[in-house]
Amino acid sequence: MGRPNVGKSSLLNALVGSPRVVVSAVPGTTRDAIDTPFCLDGKEYVLIDTAGIRRQGRVERGIEKAGVFRSLRAVERAHVVVAVMDAGEGLTDQDLRLAGQAVAAHRGLVVVMNKWDLLLGDPEGQRLVKEQLERLQGVAPWAPVLQMSAKTGKNLGRLLTAVDQVYEQYGQRLATAALNQALGEITARHQPPVVRGRRLKFFYASQVGVRPPTVVVFVSDPQAVHFSYRRYLLNELRKTLGLSLSPLRLHLRARSGRRPGRSRT
Ligand SMILES: Nc1nc2c(ncn2[C@@H]2O[C@H](COP(=O)(O)OP(=O)(O)OP(=O)(O)O)[C@@H](O)[C@H]2O)c(=O)[nH]1
Ligand SMILES: [Mg+2]
Secondary structure (H helix, E strand, O other): OEOOOOOHHHHHHHHHOOOOOOOOOOOOOOOOOEEEEEEEOOEEEEEEEOOOOOOHHHOOOOHHHHHHHHHHHHHHHOOEEEEEEEOOOOOOHHHHHHHHHHHHOOOEEEEEEEOHHHHOOOHHHHHHHHHHHHHHHHOOOOOOEEEOOOOOOOOHHHHHHHHHHHHHHHOOOOOHHHHHHHHHHHHHHOOOOEEOOEEOOEEEEEEEEOOOOEEEEEEOOHHHOOHHHHHHHHHHHHHHOOOOOOOOEEEEEEOOOOOOOOOOO
16 A cells, blocks of 8 residues: 555566556556455465555545545455555655554554665665654554665565565464463563552453454553553563564453452462
8 A cells, every 4th residue: 555656556566577557657547456366485465456545635536536445445455564655755644644544454564665766876865764764663663664666676575575474473373371471571570550549450361363463451440551551561562472573452351350358269
């Protein structure tokens, strides 16, 4: 997915090695999401080329709007979204917004800064774009970022490798013991703040889904878990459990502690 004219169709053609989809210098060339089955090293993929998505206020009704709708549907159908950007233009707010949509849809994400060839011999331009890319840390710190050129083939071979790695973690099943050990260590290392005179208690965690890995944590008072503590917990769990390249979904559920008067068991 990406803005119009960033080179999504060019990348697909370069990957497949033949001109399957239409490429042109005119933005808005691709009008529909097109599925292309593709096999590499015995692994099967379906690559979905999508229509470029402009800033919301600029999208015209009719064909363009329908294309945008199908692009967003394609994001929901995908396991891994490749967010394509244009190094000649740098990272834009719309690029960040689109990456955010893949995150909101709980998809795996690989970021491609395409047209890197335009920055050859321009170290200042390269430095600037790399600096801009740091803004992605706030949106999807787990997404690998590749500098690429559909035109010269630079790093093209690394794209599906990155997709494979993301996909593997995206479908990861976590061992319950390791999950709970991680939860114990993380909440001990940095304790949640005391709320209304009571310290939050984290009881146990259990994985309830994959793609992405989804974990329920039972806690004494889910409402009292501050946003920043939740983010701390998420980031640390990802790091500890080998999910450096995948989002993790976290649900906090209430579980009351022992009732007063009951003996300790
Ligand atoms: N210099 C350079 N140009 C590129 C690269 N990749 C694509 N282009 C050019 O960028 C223009 C747009 O390419 P497309 O592949 O049609 O872009 P798209 O993202 O599919 O565009 P829409 O379908 O309109 O959303 C074409 O003129 C391509 O030749 C690249 O890596 N380097
Ligand atoms: Mg296209």
